[in-house]
Amino acid sequence: MDKPFSQAAQNNQQAILAVLQRYVTDGMSVLEIGSGTGQHALYFANALPTVSWQTSDLPEHHAGINAWIAAAEHDNVLPPLVLDVNHNEYWADERYDIIYTANTAHIMAWPEVELMVAGIVRHLNVSGFFVIYGPFNRDGQYTSPSNQAFDAHLKQQYAHMGLRDIVDMQRLAKQHGLALLAQHEMPANNMVLVFRKLSA
Secondary structure, eight states: OOOOOOHHHHHHHHHHHHHHTTTOOTTOEEEEEOOTTSHHHHHHHHHOTTSEEEEEEOGGGHHHHHHHHTTOSSSOEEEEEEOOTTOGGGSOSOOEEEEEEESOTTTSOHHHHHHHHHHHHHTEEEEEEEEEEEOEEBTTBOSSHHHHHHHHHHHHHOTTOOOEEHHHHHHHHHHTTEEEEEEEEEGGGEEEEEEEEOOO
16 A cells, blocks of 8 residues: 655654654653554654654554554554544553644544543553644634634534634643643644643
């Protein structure tokens, strides 16, 4: 199978890696929620060879993810798990030091975002990091005209989609024992939010 390709994933991976490297240490385990094409998994796992990178997504994306894994330089990127945030039984029993997701919150309905965060807390080690990349609003305002246009485009496709606000993400995370640790400005009006699990 030919490897699926996302230009957006290609464009942002170097900037995201620079943020991840601030939080990753040798021997850590990472779960990626929504591995998509698999490009990020391969890129990050190759750049972080001492880290165990667990991919996951719905079954229809697994063949593409596995095609990228087959091209990996290291054996630290793992075959995808079936993970659906709507179903507790699809979450693996493992715990992770970091749980990472990119460009997922704005395509999920808000109740799905709530379920994702609840699942993340169950499977994140104490003092572990939840790292989420994507476009976000700030205090109810768009951060750029392009983000406003993107939000309108999403909502034209499906009413449940849309950019999430940092305030709402922070409030939701706090309800589950996650503290907002950092906000990293990224290219193309995106951000990386980093949360930390405070207790068991």
